Amino acid sequence: MQQRDKYRLALLAACAIALHGFERLIPTPIPWLRFGFANIITLITLILYGFNAALTITLIRILIGSMLTGTFLGPPFIMSLVGGIFSIAAMWAASRVRVFGPLGLSLTGALFHNLGQILAVYAVFIQNLRSVMILTPVILFIGTLTxxxxxxxxxxxxxxxxxxxxxVQNSQ
Amino acid sequence: MRIAELIGCTTLCDRLLLVLLLVITGASIVFVPLYLPHGGQVRIEVRNKLLYKLPISEDKTIPVVGLTVEIKGGKVRVVDADCPGKICVKQGWIDSGAIICLPNRVVITVEGTPAPPKGVDATT
Amino acid sequence: MKPKLLTAAAIVFIIALVFVFKSTVSGTPHVYKKSEIMMDTVITLTVVSNSQKKADEAIGAAFNNLRRFERNWSFFDAGSDVSAINKNAGVRPVKVSDDTFDLTKKAVEKAKWTGGAFNPAIGPAMVLWDFKNKKRPTDSQLKEVLQLLDYTQIVFNDNDSSIMLKDKGMLLDLGGIAKGYAADKTAELLKKAGMKAGIASIGGDISAWGTRPDGSPWRVGIRAPRGAPDDLAGVLSLKDLAVSTGGDYERFFIEDGIRYHHILNPATGYPARDFQSVTVVNPEGVVTDALDTGIFAMDREKALRFIKTNNLMAYLVFADGSTFTSENLRELLENR
Incomplete structure (x- = not known):
């Protein structure tokens, strides 16, 4: 990786953190409804710089973001982490198929982000299959819209x- | 840049995926709760054999061997019994735990709702 | 740091974190409970487990074992070990299952301990009473059977685990101890199946081990002898202890204002008169079950002396409604 790319990644990560923080300011009618704007940055990074870069900025975002909001190592942190890894892996796999544009990738990312979080919640925190089964479709539906x-x-x-x-090229 | 242009940049697979996701999740929102057991379940066992499994949310009155069991407003009771002590009738409405009629060997339990923490776990 | 290395490190970190959390945070174990009617009473098994599947399996296996106990020890079932022993009273020794042999031996041991107040040979007197149809025997009928209530005439042969009642007409009745023993064995079985906490309640004979999911001890209510069925005289906080209560309200009928109940004084064949209920707490259910019956059959003074000399945990409700709580039980008992 070149030095210039490093700066770009840092910039992108900063953008992601900013969007992540901005998103928390938007009041939502449903408490667990999140737009996941940070995924915009993740997806752009994935398309422009590939898997490793996307993973790097996501990890930075989650780490720094959780420290800023005081949830480091707490339940929301674990959920973000699992969701983030799941969505990057899924988006990367989907991008390899080469039939999806950014919209398809974004949908895949949202879907797997939510699936990862639900899985984390179920495996680690609450083992109430019933409420998970009822909430999952709702979360995934809203996730599709966002x-x-x-x-x-x-x-x-x-x-x-x-x-x-x-x-830029034209002017050169 | 208009929205139409943005949509123009999507591939066929993108749109297919979107429709598929909306249909599947939308349908699941409607159908999953229908096939899941409702909140509390009333289990009625006679001679240790399950006879009925009923949602506690649906009002109903059913005869069970010598007893008449009533489910109403999220609670269960034994309205009448042919046993001598009628202990099960005296127990009244319950929304958690169990009503047991020893002479008729009937066990009525409410599942899915936890017992209140202040109560006792067993009685001697 | 190279991105690939970072990826690997991140994945390892996450896996480790998830495992750490799974073992610590997943401490939201649930209470699973099932009741069945068996051994002429209600059996409720309660366990604390992280997995419903494991809990169901363990409870299922425990009920199967209890069904086996019921087949072995039923007084009325013609195929039981107890019936076989009784049929061959005065005739020949009967080979029995290991559980039956062990239980009967323990029963005779407790009979010796209580000086015969608890008596597994009470059968001949017991069959004369019919609490369901409110029929009581005459004085002469009872007198006739009194010499058959001699538990020292129960003979054991350790070599082939056989039991014989020496005199014809003797009847072994394990009703006063079997449930406590079954509670012990059920708790043991569930513990072995990985259930770290729970309650085996066989009728009123309860063995509680471990704690509730929140770490507090199990709460076991003691029935108020003269109240409604769900009225409590007190609540015990139990951890790794068993409790049994014998009461004159369990099986009884009232004739001419006199209450005739099922706890008989082996010396007279009549219902014991000094108590409404006797509750005993001990690590072993087989002890609590035998002693609640045994102490109930004693008179007041002898009972108090017996509790004191053996340093027993006991809660007594006397015939006049007054109560006694042994000093070592006061901390565990919350009066209502």
């Missing part, structure tokens, strides 16, 4: 970046 939102944001950003780089 996944669409994030996917469109990624497309928007990517198009924008493309235009910018086109402009």
């Amino acid at each position: 996944g669409v939102l994030n996917g469109l944001a990624v497309i928007f950003t990517m198009e924008h970046l493309k235009k910018m780089s086109d402009n």
